Amino acid sequence: MKKTLIGLLESLEIQGNEDIDITGIQLDSRKIKDGDLFVAVSGHESDGHEFIHSAIENGAVAIIGEKKLKEILSVPYIQVCDSRKALSILANHFYDLPHHKHKMIGITGTNGKTTTSYLLHHILQHNGKTVARLGTVEYVINGDKRESSLTTPDAILLQQMLHESEDEYVVMEVSSHGIDQYRVHGPMFDYALFTNLSHEHLDYHKDLENYYRTKKKLFRCLKNEGKGLVGTYGSWGERLYEELAEELIPSISFGQSSGGESIYLKAYQTVPNVNLVFDDNGKEQVIQMKIQGEHNVYNAIGSYICAREIGLSPNEVIEALETFEGVPGRFETVEIPNGARAFIDYAHTPDGLQYALQTAKECTEQSLYHILGFRAKRDCSKRETMVEISQNLSDYVFLTLDDLNETEKEKMLAELRELSKPYQKIVVLDDRTEAIAHVLSLLRKGDGMIITGKGPENYTEEYRYKTRNDKETILKILEESGFEGFKTSL
Ligand SMILES: CC(=O)N[C@H]1[C@@H](OP(=O)(O)OP(=O)(O)OC[C@H]2O[C@@H](n3ccc(=O)[nH]c3=O)[C@H](O)[C@@H]2O)O[C@H](CO)[C@@H](O)[C@@H]1O[C@H](C)C(=O)N[C@@H](C)C(=O)N[C@H](CCC(=O)O)C(=O)O
Numbered sequence: 504m505k506k507t508l509i510g511l512l513e514s515l516e517i518q519g520n521e522d523i524d525i526t527g528i529q530l531d532s533r534k535i536k537d538g539d540l541f542v543a544v545s546g547h548e549s550d551g552h553e554f555i556h557s558a559i560e561n562g563a564v565a566i567i568g569e570k571k572l573k574e575i576l577s578v579p580y581i582q583v584c585d586s587r588k589a590l591s592i593l594a595n596h597f598y599d600l601p602h603h604k605h606k607m608i609g610i611t612g613t614n615g616k617t618t619t620s621y622l623l624h625h626i627l628q629h630n631g632k633t634v635a636r637l638g639t640v641e642y643v644i645n646g647d648k649r650e651s652s653l654t655t656p657d658a659i660l661l662q663q664m665l666h667e668s669e670d671e672y673v674v675m676e677v678s679s680h681g682i683d684q685y686r687v688h689g690p691m692f693d694y695a696l697f698t699n700l701s702h703e704h705l706d707y708h709k710d711l712e713n714y715y716r717t718k719k720k721l722f723r724c725l726k727n728e729g730k731g732l733v734g735t736y737g738s739w740g741e742r743l744y745e746e747l748a749e750e751l752i753p754s755i756s757f758g759q760s761s762g763g764e765s766i767y768l769k770a771y772q773t774v775p776n777v778n779l780v781f782d783d784n785g786k787e788q789v790i791q792m793k794i795q796g797e798h799n800v801y802n803a804i805g806s807y808i809c810a811r812e813i814g815l816s817p818n819e820v821i822e823a824l825e826t827f828e829g830v831p832g833r834f835e836t837v838e839i840p841n842g843a844r845a846f847i848d849y850a851h852t853p854d855g856l857q858y859a860l861q862t863a864k865e866c867t868e869q870s871l872y873h874i875l876g877f878r879a880k881r882d883c884s885k886r887e888t889m890v891e892i893s894q895n896l897s898d899y900v901f902l903t904l905d906d907l908n909e910t911e912k913e914k915m916l917a918e919l920r921e922l923s924k925p926y927q928k929i930v931v932l933d934d935r936t937e938a939i940a941h942v943l944s945l946l947r948k949g950d951g952m953i954i955t956g957k958g959p960e961n962y963t964e965e966y967r968y969k970t971r972n973d974k975e976t977i978l979k980i981l982e983e984s985g986f987e988g989f990k991t992s993l
């Protein structure tokens with residue numbers, strides 16, 4: 504790709520005569536190549552403006568920043584009000600407004616983004632459409648899988664992938680960080696889907712009101728003909744739906760009750776599998792899925808409504824939903840030959856944990872064992888509530904390590920011990936894989952073990968078992984114990 508600086512600046516409405524070629528845009532001075540434009544942002548950890556010289560040394564031919572510099576640079580410097588916003592606009596233009604090529608579906612909410620994006624991907628693909636999917640687990644473009652760096656990639660990577668993608672549809676998760684940092688910006692979505700909102704990321708947003716307002720901004724990124732799809736099974740969704748109506752942003756709701764919607768849930772069952780009965784424009788429909796849990800009732804109906812809005816028939820959507828196998832690390836099940844079960848789930852918020860444990864409890868006839876930890880340097884204010892939920896819904900609780908995020912192990916263990924103090928049945932174990940081995944040795948017919956927090960994510964710490972993640976650990980221990988014929992849900 505090649506664009507002129509002045510051509511790019513026109514999109515920012517800044518005058519100038521810097522007639523030089525720009526061959527790439529970078530946010531990180533370490534990634535700069537000859538001919539790139541470097542955008543300096545005032546970050547949360549460091550200040551991008553401090554890396555301007557290093558960017559120039561690495562080959563940057565122009566710099567955009569939001570601070571007045573004390574010196575004159577050897578390359579043009581353009582000062583803007585907000586570097587991240589400018590970056591979003593520039594990246595969009597650099598890659599020729601690639602959202603126009605696709606039907607774009609943005610999914611936001613505290614929980615259920617990944618699951619809903621997988622459901623929609625599956626429904627559309629099952630019906631012969633080509634689909635890109637961007638989110639926490641991976642980025643899939645033109646059928647190729649790439650490692651995901653952030654749930655919502657930065658504006659440069661996002662626009663680059665949208666440009667590269669030849670897919671008709673793009674289903675992407677939009678995090679509140681992504682919205683706040685203008686990784687998405689401007690009218691780029693055909694559909695914006697809100698799943699729910701609950702306690703999460705308060706280290707970043709400070710309170711739920713700010714968190715909500717940030718999520719709501721996604722609905723300002725709808726294209727002219729775009730539509731909002733709002734889960735109203737929680738009070739924040741109800742509020743959002745009302746506010747969008749007041750602001751004349753076309754949207755439809757999905758939830759438990761009929762508030763005049765054309766599609767609404769009539770009844771459902773959550774275990775052994777999700778079964779839904781709902782009304783679609785006066786006709787009763789039934790879906791029998793392979794996945795479990797009340798939360799997946801809402802994820803299924805949200806994806807159903809989106810697929811119907813896109814133009815698929817009820818049968819086309821239902822047939823696809825009934826063949827959906829599940830999402831890696833989202834209530835993934837391992838059937839142990841002695842009649843016990845293990846569940847791996849990515850729940851890392853109080854609300855998600857409530858749903859995950861409730862589902863595990865419903866799937867377990869005897870005792871339920873819960874193994875959980877907390878990622879260090881992430882919203883600590885949710886930890887006490889999560890421990891309380893675990894204490895209430897499981898019979899035995901084991902607190903162990905999650906991603907330490909460069910925190911001292913002893914410091915984290917002390918925090919876990921403090922959290923466990925009020926509860927007698929909570930045990931703190933420092934090796935996640937040993938905690939799994941210990942609980943596996945206790946499981947009898949009818950018992951369940953649920954491990955939450957990491958889903959399919961790989962360990963960042965060294966443990967006794969040299970496995971990469973919770974699922975691998977379970978399978979390795981079962982193999983070593985001589986169990987044969989165990990079945991996994993994915
Ligand atoms: C808290 C947060 O959101 N941080 C994001 C933010 O980083 P930042 O503002 O703190 O950047 P910084 O590290 O202070 O550095 C400032 C600038 O200096 C630049 N720099 C830095 C060093 C250097 O040598 N040269 C250089 O140019 C950096 O590239 C950056 O542009 O902007 C960066 C560039 O876009 C992101 O990579 C970074 O995500 C970090 C890695 C992160 O962990 N983010 C998480 C919290 C996040 O965004 N998660 C959400 C999902 C959450 C969820 O729903 O679970 C996501 O969408 O992934």
Ligand SMILES: Nc1ncnc2c1ncn2[C@@H]1O[C@H](COP(=O)(O)OP(=O)(O)OP(=O)(O)O)[C@@H](O)[C@H]1O
Binds near residue numbers: 613639
């Ligand atoms: N609709 C929902 N409501 C509440 N909890 C949910 C819902 N869907 C999933 N969960 C719970 O949240 C966990 C994470 O689900 P999922 O990955 O789909 O959410 P997410 O919004 O993508 O989260 P993240 O952005 O952190 O990856 C699941 O493992 C489950 O425990």
